[in-house]
Amino acid sequence: MASVGASMARSDIPLTVHAVALHQRISPDRWCVTFSDLKYLRREVRRAIATGEIKPPDDGTDNFLDADGHYGPSIYTVTEQHIKPVTDLAGKMSWALMRNPEGLDCDVFISHAWQEGIFEFLSKVMHSWPHSARQAWCCMLANPQHLDITGLLQSPQHSPFALALQASQTVLVVPNRHCSIYTRLWCCYEAYLAQEQGKVILIARASDWKEIWRAMEHMGLAALAGILLAWVLDFKGWTEHVNLGVICLVAATGVCSMGMAKNTVRAALNLTGGVLCWYLAFEWRTVRGLYTESPSAFLRAVPAVAQRVWIIVVAGMFLLLETDRIKSKATENEAAQLRRGYTGSIVDAACSRAEDEQRIREEIGDKIQVVDYAIEVLMSAGMSTPTLREIASKGVSIQQAATPALALPMLMFGPFLAITLFTLVLDAIYLDSFWTWRLVPLRTLTSLERILMILLIRQSPRDERCFDYLVIQKCAVVYLAVFTPSMFQCEMVGKLSYQKDSMWFVIPPVAYTTMFIFVLLGFRRTANLSCGLGLCLVQLFLARDPYVQLTAAGHCIRRKNTAAESPKSSDSESGTWSGA
Incomplete structure (x- = not known):
């Protein structure tokens, strides 16, 4: 830190001895702020605007009062009219050390271009703040604006930027509405350091709760429309057949919504699915099951309640799919x-x-070119990590790979798991020995697999979690497509197909075991499966465009057939996949 003090001492700017000593004593990578500090800054800036302390510059470069208040004054304006005056009164140290004189460990490095509005910046950073992070390094708050900043930048690799980024775990990139931050060389240098040091690079985005609340209102209207349809329409003896068609439409709508890339089409499909589900919830004819003939009134009521709960849960799936759509659009x-x-x-x-x-x-x-590639991965996937960069280099399309698909995983690990555990208890207590022997072990297996998947996903890195969610979604889609015909049969014949030679009960364990295997393998090990099959599977899981999905599926089949015919495949066969 002696060099820092020397560079400051050479400055012609009047220095405060305490500020120089403070920045000498505290390492530059510890000039950090907390989440609470950012909330405090937001309050102070709003107060300063209200009192006229922060106002549009006379040169007209930042007419922030003409905006709707969502963006606020630019970082340049806030630094000149608020950060500098406040820190000048405090002793000319940086804003970060003014708030935290002993410094803080750096968890997140914030990369931005200073052109964004302060409220835009704070909204994105605070909404995208990594859950495990406690402190962040941000240049406008970390660097001492009254001291010799130029002297600190004489050597880029020894600058506060480089030291803080090296100490961080995550780099958070903050886009703005004016231009790319990668039109600025210092931001590009930060991308270079992040790539060289194998850092996780994330894109910050603003809160989308307003859009989600609006979507919930629309889905609420869809629910009312479905209930109204059930009340108005009366198909009399054809109700079961109509329900059959509605079930088919619900399944097709859900699959298409998860497979479509176009935003407006997905929104329409989600609303349609909501209408159909709530129609079914009120028009459903209870399917006879194992407990229908039970002498217990409680057990006789189980099928009616459980089946309607399932339908309402599926209606919730479309709400979650709408949330996924909004987050995907924001990314x-x-x-x-x-x-x-x-x-x-x-x-x-x-x-x-x-x-x-x-x-x-x-x-x-x-x-x-290496830095250009890391930036391209970030823009395509929404995140740039060593694993994503490696996978993309092998020809796999990673478009929006970092946007998690949460709808089906949340259902699988939430209400579906709860329903399975409830029925597991009933089966163990009330079923006869034959069905106990068949159903209880299988339901126990699927429950344990889901619990283990929850634990594995919680401990996984962020890119692995996104991959796991996509795996679960794609496997669940196949599960839905395979299981739906049995639902058709149930509705047609009016009772569940529980014949003792039926194999319907094998479908859920196979589906959940498949999910568990890929979650256990993870992103990188799945991609490294032999004969190029791994890359095909990864592409199939990551792809959101139907064409890419079909291409990947066909390529997987061809790879499998080729491997069966020629076990000794060459290295080139297990290399890149060009289906994207």
Whole structure:
């Protein structure tokens, strides 16, 4: 830290001895702020705007009062009119050390371009704050604005930026509506360091709760429409046959919604699914089951209640699918902001100081294409990690791979698991020995597999979790497609097909065991399965576009057949997959 003090001492700016000593004593990577600090900053900026302390600059470069208040004054304006005056009164140290004089460990490094509005910036950072993180390093708050910042940047690799990024676990990239942060060379240098050090790079996005609440209102209207249809329509003796068609439509709507990439189509499908489910909930004719003939009134009521609960849970699935759609759209919007003005290479990035530009470009050297690639992975997937970069380098399309599909996993690990455990207890107590021997072990197996998957996913890195969710979604879609015909039969004949030679009960264990195997394998080990089959499976799980899904499925089948005919496949056969 002696060099830091020396660079400050050479400055012509009047220095506060305490500020210099403080920044000498505290390592630059510890000039951090907490989540609470950011909330405090937001309150203080709002107060300063209300009192006129922060106002649009006279040169007209930031007319933030003309906006709707969502963005606020730019980082430049806030720094000049709030950060500097406040820290000047406190002793000329940085805002971060003013709030935390002993410094804080760095968990998150925030990369941004200063052109965004302060409220836009804070909203995105606070909404995307990693759950395990406690402190973050942000240049506008970390660097001492009154001291010799230029002296701190003489060597990019020893600058506060580089030291803080090295100490961090995650890099949080904050897009803005004006231009890509990767039109600025310092941000590109941060991407270079993150790539070289194998950091996880995330895209920050603003809260989407308003859109989700609006979607819930729409789904509520869809529920009312479904109930109204059930009340108005009377198919008399044809009700069971109509229900058969509605079940078919519900299954097809759910599968299409999960497989579609177009935003408006997905929204329409989710609303349609909500209408159909609530129609079924009120028009459903109870299917006879194992407990229908029981002398106990409680057991006789179980099928009627359980079947309607299932239908309502499926209605909830469409609400969750709508939430997934909104989050996917938000990720696309943030990626579009990252691409705005970006030429595809950091070669064209600009720097305000020629000396800094020369030093940064010398340090990056011949690794420009590597950095370009890491940025492209970030924009495509919504996240850039060593695993994602490796998978993408093998030709796998990773478009929105970091956008988790939570609808079916939440149902599988929530209400579906609860229903399974409830029926497991009933089966163990009330079923005769034949059905106890068949059903209880299988339901116990599927319950344990889901509980283990929950534990595995909780301990997995973020990119692994996103992959696991997509695996569960795709397997559940196949499960739904296979299991739906048996539901048709149940509705047609009016009773469950519980013949002793029936194999219907094998379907759930097979589905959940398949999910469990891939969750256990994880992202990287699945991709490394032999004969190129792993890459095909990864592409099949990650793909959101129907064409890519079908192409990947066909390629998997061809790979399997080729492997069966020629066990000794060449290295080239297990390399890249070009189906994307």
